[in-house]
Amino acid sequence: MAVREFEITIDPAGFVEVHVKGYKGRTCMEVAKVFEQIVGEMRSHQLTSEFYEPEEQVQFRIDQKT
Amino acid sequence: MSAVCILAPVVIAAWPALSAAVVAAAGSLGYQVAASQRVEETAVSDNAAVRLELERSEVVTSQLGRDQRISVTKDGVTITFSRDARGRAELCVTGEGYEQEQLRAMGEELSKAVIQQYVFQKLQDEMRARGFNVVEKEVMEDRSIRLKVRHWEQ
Numbered sequence: 001m002a003v004r005e006f007e008i009t010i011d012p013a014g015f016v017e018v019h020v021k022g023y024k025g026r027t028c029m030e031v032a033k034v035f036e037q038i039v040g041e042m043r044s045h046q047l048t049s050e051f052y053e054p055e056e057q058v059q060f061r062i063d064q065k066t
Numbered sequence: 067m068s069a070v071c072i073l074a075p076v077v078i079a080a081w082p083a084l085s086a087a088v089v090a091a092a093g094s095l096g097y098q099v100a101a102s103q104r105v106e107e108t109a110v111s112d113n114a115a116v117r118l119e120l121e122r123s124e125v126v127t128s129q130l131g132r133d134q135r136i137s138v139t140k141d142g143v144t145i146t147f148s149r150d151a152r153g154r155a156e157l158c159v160t161g162e163g164y165e166q167e168q169l170r171a172m173g174e175e176l177s178k179a180v181i182q183q184y185v186f187q188k189l190q191d192e193m194r195a196r197g198f199n200v201v202e203k204e205v206m207e208d209r210s211i212r213l214k215v216r217h218w219e220q
Binding site for chain 1: 068069070071072073074075076122178179181182184185186188189192196198208209210211212213214215216217218219
């Protein structure tokens with residue numbers, strides 16, 4: 001199970017800064033779009049190195065004990 | 067960390083959500099909620115009143131809700147929020163013995179706080195609805211509100 005985390009700062013005038021963590025590639029921008037729908041107009045966004053990493057592939061291994 | 071976004075708030079609210087934000091913001095700045103009153107009925111001279119608009123706002127309301135307003139007071143200053151004819155939220159700041167600039171500054175301070183409280187409430191509600199948990203909440207010295215939100219995905 002992946003943990004996603006956001007740090008949100010609402011300044012005294014209501015402007016919002018969101019640090020989106022734990023998402024890679026395009027999913028990161030999809031999450032940013034969700035915040036745009038909730039708050040309002042996107043003024044700027046800055047991508048960090050993690051954005052350019054390949055999108056995650058999650059694998060599960062289940063061992064059955066008898 | 068993957069991205070940092072800066073968002074400008076847009077307030078599109080029904081009257082109950084807006085008035086809840088006014089009450090929360092007023093409380094944080096030491097105002098008391100006053101009984102509803104029409105600004106036109108208060109006996110103040112024109113130079114003791116300042117009208118401002120809540121930036122990027124729209125109050126969604128029905129015909130019946132047109133006359134809704136809420137007033138808050140502090141130190142002889144009354145600030146009344148209402149919906150103007152274009153549907154925007156406006157505020158009228160009145161107070162005898164104050165300069166126009168003082169009234170304007172008080173109105174601007176409270177209107178910003180109202181927008182902040184509206185955004186805070188909306189973010190909390192929307193995060194909860196999407197199954198996100200607010201794990202930390204802190205009000206900073208400069209009155210910024212900092213939230214840490216976590217989500218577990220399968």
